[in-house]
Amino acid sequence: MATKTKVTINDIARIAGVSKRTVSRVINGSPLVGESTRARIEQAIAEHNFQPDKQARGLASKRSYLLGLVYDNPDALYIDQVQRAVLDVCANLGFELVVHPCHWSEDNFIDDCLTFISRSNVDGVLILPPVSESKTLAQALREAEHPYVRIASADLDDPQNIVISNEREAMADIVDHLLKLGHRDVAMITGPQEFFSSRERLEGFTESARNKGLNIPEQWLLEGGNSYESGIECAKQLLSGEQLPSAIFANNDEMAAGILRVANDLNIKIPEQLSVVGFDDNLFASRVIPSLTTMRRPVDKLATLATQKLIRAIQSEASSTGIETVVKPYLIERESSAQCKRTT
Amino acid sequence: MATKTKVTINDIARIAGVSKRTVSRVINGSPLVGESTRARIEQAIAEHNFQPDKQARGLASKRSYLLGLVYDNPDALYIDQVQRAVLDVCANLGFELVVHPCHWSEDNFIDDCLTFISRSNVDGVLILPPVSESKTLAQALREAEHPYVRIASADLDDPQNIVISNEREAMADIVDHLLKLGHRDVAMITGPQEFFSSRERLEGFTESARNKGLNIPEQWLLEGGNSYESGIECAKQLLSGEQLPSAIFANNDEMAAGILRVANDLNIKIPEQLSVVGFDDNLFASRVIPSLTTMRRPVDKLATLATQKLIRAIQSEASSTGIETVVKPYLIERESSAQCKRTT
DNA sequence: TTGTAAGCGTTATCAT
DNA sequence: ATGATAACGCTTACAA
Numbered sequence: 118m119a120t121k122t123k124v125t126i127n128d129i130a131r132i133a134g135v136s137k138r139t140v141s142r143v144i145n146g147s148p149l150v151g152e153s154t155r156a157r158i159e160q161a162i163a164e165h166n167f168q169p170d171k172q173a174r175g176l177a178s179k180r181s182y183l184l185g186l187v188y189d190n191p192d193a194l195y196i197d198q199v200q201r202a203v204l205d206v207c208a209n210l211g212f213e214l215v216v217h218p219c220h221w222s223e224d225n226f227i228d229d230c231l232t233f234i235s236r237s238n239v240d241g242v243l244i245l246p247p248v249s250e251s252k253t254l255a256q257a258l259r260e261a262e263h264p265y266v267r268i269a270s271a272d273l274d275d276p277q278n279i280v281i282s283n284e285r286e287a288m289a290d291i292v293d294h295l296l297k298l299g300h301r302d303v304a305m306i307t308g309p310q311e312f313f314s315s316r317e318r319l320e321g322f323t324e325s326a327r328n329k330g331l332n333i334p335e336q337w338l339l340e341g342g343n344s345y346e347s348g349i350e351c352a353k354q355l356l357s358g359e360q361l362p363s364a365i366f367a368n369n370d371e372m373a374a375g376i377l378r379v380a381n382d383l384n385i386k387i388p389e390q391l392s393v394v395g396f397d398d399n400l401f402a403s404r405v406i407p408s409l410t411t412m413r414r415p416v417d418k419l420a421t422l423a424t425q426k427l428i429r430a431i432q433s434e435a436s437s438t439g440i441e442t443v444v445k446p447y448l449i450e451r452e453s454s455a456q457c458k459r460t461t
Numbered sequence: 462m463a464t465k466t467k468v469t470i471n472d473i474a475r476i477a478g479v480s481k482r483t484v485s486r487v488i489n490g491s492p493l494v495g496e497s498t499r500a501r502i503e504q505a506i507a508e509h510n511f512q513p514d515k516q517a518r519g520l521a522s523k524r525s526y527l528l529g530l531v532y533d534n535p536d537a538l539y540i541d542q543v544q545r546a547v548l549d550v551c552a553n554l555g556f557e558l559v560v561h562p563c564h565w566s567e568d569n570f571i572d573d574c575l576t577f578i579s580r581s582n583v584d585g586v587l588i589l590p591p592v593s594e595s596k597t598l599a600q601a602l603r604e605a606e607h608p609y610v611r612i613a614s615a616d617l618d619d620p621q622n623i624v625i626s627n628e629r630e631a632m633a634d635i636v637d638h639l640l641k642l643g644h645r646d647v648a649m650i651t652g653p654q655e656f657f658s659s660r661e662r663l664e665g666f667t668e669s670a671r672n673k674g675l676n677i678p679e680q681w682l683l684e685g686g687n688s689y690e691s692g693i694e695c696a697k698q699l700l701s702g703e704q705l706p707s708a709i710f711a712n713n714d715e716m717a718a719g720i721l722r723v724a725n726d727l728n729i730k731i732p733e734q735l736s737v738v739g740f741d742d743n744l745f746a747s748r749v750i751p752s753l754t755t756m757r758r759p760v761d762k763l764a765t766l767a768t769q770k771l772i773r774a775i776q777s778e779a780s781s782t783g784i785e786t787v788v789k790p791y792l793i794e795r796e797s798s799a800q801c802k803r804t805t
Numbered sequence: 806t807t808g809t810a811a812g813c814g815t816t817a818t819c820a821t
Numbered sequence: 822a823t824g825a826t827a828a829c830g831c832t833t834a835c836a837a
Contacts, residue, residue, distance in 0.1 A: 125814055136824045141816060151822055171582050172525060173814030175516040176829045183559075193541030193744070201562055213581045215527075215557050218545055237557045238515050345748055374748050381750050400537070401745040404689055404718050406725050469830055480808045485832060495806055517830035520813045 124165045133161045144169055175238065184212050184427065185239035187230055189221040189248050192371075194400045195416060199245060199268075202420035210428050215239055221248045227257050234263055240431045241265055243423055249273075250313045264430040266423045270314040276442045277430060280423045282414045284314065287446040288321030291394055291412060294448055295364050296329060299457035300392060304337035304362035306351040306372050315343075318368055318396070337362055341372050348375020356383055356391075363391065363457050370395035370402045373409055377453070388455035398449055407452035414446045468509045477505045488513055519582065528556050528771065529583035531574055533565040533592050536715075538744045539760060543589060543612075546764035554772050559583055565592045571601050578607055584775045585609055587767055593617075594657045608774040610767045614658040620786045621774060624767045626758045628658065631790040632665030635738055635756060638792055639708050640673060643801035644736060648681035648706035650695045650716050659687075662712055662740070681706055685716050692719020700727055700735075707735065707801050714739035714746045717753055721797070732799035742793055751796035758790045
């Protein structure tokens with residue numbers, strides 16, 4: 118099956134009785150090749166299972182056919198989903214994926230990323246949230262003329278450099294869901310306000326609520342750290358006061374899981390006494406007891422679009438017009454939210 | 462800060478007033494360089510922030526400084542943990558990581574992996590379970606002379622090609638734990654018996670139990686598919702019979718979570734009426750209610766060791782002797798297991 | 806200890 | 822439409 122000695126462009130040229138340059142033309146789909154010549158070359162390529170060497174190609178053409186994936190996300194499930202979607206696109210277009218987790222809070226973070234890019238020679242990078250929110254990084258990449266695409270939750274860049282999940286709208290959907298269930302005493306555990314996306318969700322949520330006549334009191338807006346532990350902290354505060362909310366929306370499923378834990382310990386029944394809504398549709402959102410009503414971001418779609426955009430940019434074909442930029446999350450209703458039983 | 466035009470080995474040579482060859486020697490740590498010459502060159506390198514081009518280096522030396530990570534594991538958390546550990550080692554040694562999820566059940570799987578390796582030009586591959594159990598793949602890699610290291614749960618290969626988590630011993634520990642708690646009616650939900658590791662765990666468990674005078678009846682040994690859903694299936698069977706076990710060990714945390722769900726629906730209290738033990742220490746093992754007693758594999762350690770072995774093999778320095786091969790999982794006791802209240 | 810020159814497998818320039 | 826020939830940035834015989 119597998120040919121033993123590596124077959125090169127020279128072999129193909131010799132076999133097809135043409136020059137190396139012509140074979141190169143065929144490989145790269147140049148139109149300047151005669152019909153029969155092309156056929157002969159293509160056959161030789163197929164017959165000998167020839168695959169152009171990426172290193173050599175890269176050296177000569179200044180292109181590595183490597184894409185970088187830059188992230189600093191504690192959510193492994195999210196990363197994995199993205200990776201698979203990206204690789205799907207890559208596989209078809211002959212690219213490989215090099216991963217680079219980083220620490221966006223450390224101050225050498227920009228340099229770290231730039232070093233990664235130059236060391237690994239990636240042709241472009243995909244940037245996941247929350248790193249994708251870094252204005253500084255985007256700027257640095259632009260200056261260094263490294264192609265990049267950010268996956269983010271708000272309109273932070275030119276369309277060719279970003280794909281967005283519209284979380285404002287998503288927040289409105291959650292508010293609607295809660296109102297429809299009759300909840301009037303609603304609390305929210307927000308994400309760290311240093312993140313743009315967290316602010317976006319907080320504003321989106323409160324604003325939508327206000328527009329619909331639902332006011333959320335100050336003490337029911339708590340800032341969590343997006344971790345399970347911080348979810349527990351905040352839930353304890355919310356559930357130990359005089360006045361209990363009848364529903365809590367958490368900025369992510371991790372924290373929502375924390376609420377479940379506290380409610381359990383406090384013997385508060387979910388969803389009978391308290392509705393909980395999360396965000397992400399983490400793998401365990403469906404496994405937790407009770408299972409979690411949550412917002413699902415169409416992660417694979419975002420990743421797919423982003424990759425397509427990036428590769429187009431790299432190949433600088435007719436710029437990435439035609440590739441969507443915005444996708445919308447949607448609500449998954451499960452056990453943790455139900456009709457409000459409270460009679461005010 | 463960042464130099465604009467790319468600085469090459471020629472620039473450094475010119476600046477240091479030596480030949481390119483000598484610079485190359487310094488880059489590659491050859492001892493055959495004069496003290497002062499080396500100093501001069503090193504300074505030039507540092508001053509101009511020179512980094513040898515990986516592509517060119519690869520082309521000339523037949524080495525890409527790329528490592529491949531091959532896996533087909535539904536457990537994203539595991540993958541992520543491995544990736545981070547691997548990258549830690551890579552970063553220090555100047556390698557990058559290219560990821561390749563695959564489908565080990567499809568029959569072109571071997572070819573798919575070989576194609577990946579030749580297309581991406583990786584210098585070697587790390588293989589995660591369950592793919593790491595494939596004898597065929599290992600053989601193919603050996604024949605093609607591709608360096609590889611497998612991460613597995615049993616002694617399937619030469620020490621330089623594998624790192625192992627000793628699961629036989631781990632099983633014994635679980636049996637001890639259960640016996641210590643007074644359980645005599647113990648059931649197990651095994652993994653798919655097509656996997657070596659599943660068989661290993663099944664045998665390890667039953668054998669250790671038998672040795673300690675605990676017999677596990679046939680009908681309490683159920684084969685699951687390692688998924689949450691299959692955990693539910695099996696748990697339903699186990700918990701709807703006449704005779705109920707007082708403890709269930711599941712081959713992984715996913716399935717253990719399934720048991721929790723079924724027990725909840727059947728109003729069986731955990732751990733009062735039923736103890737549950739999982740395997741993996743998945744992220745949500747600690748988040749689920751009740752939290753899960755489980756076996757933790759020292760994933761990062763395994764990954765670190767594997768990467769070190771692989772890179773040594775690639776650089777064919779004094780073969781990987783001195784790098785450990787076996788590490789041991791350890792039990793994490795949480796809420797889901799407790800003293801058996803049953804009076805036989 | 807250092808240098809010269811010949812590749813590595815492609816793409817790019819410029820002819821023809 | 823096709824082909825010499827020179828890059829690309831580095832390593833490696835082979836000299837000196």
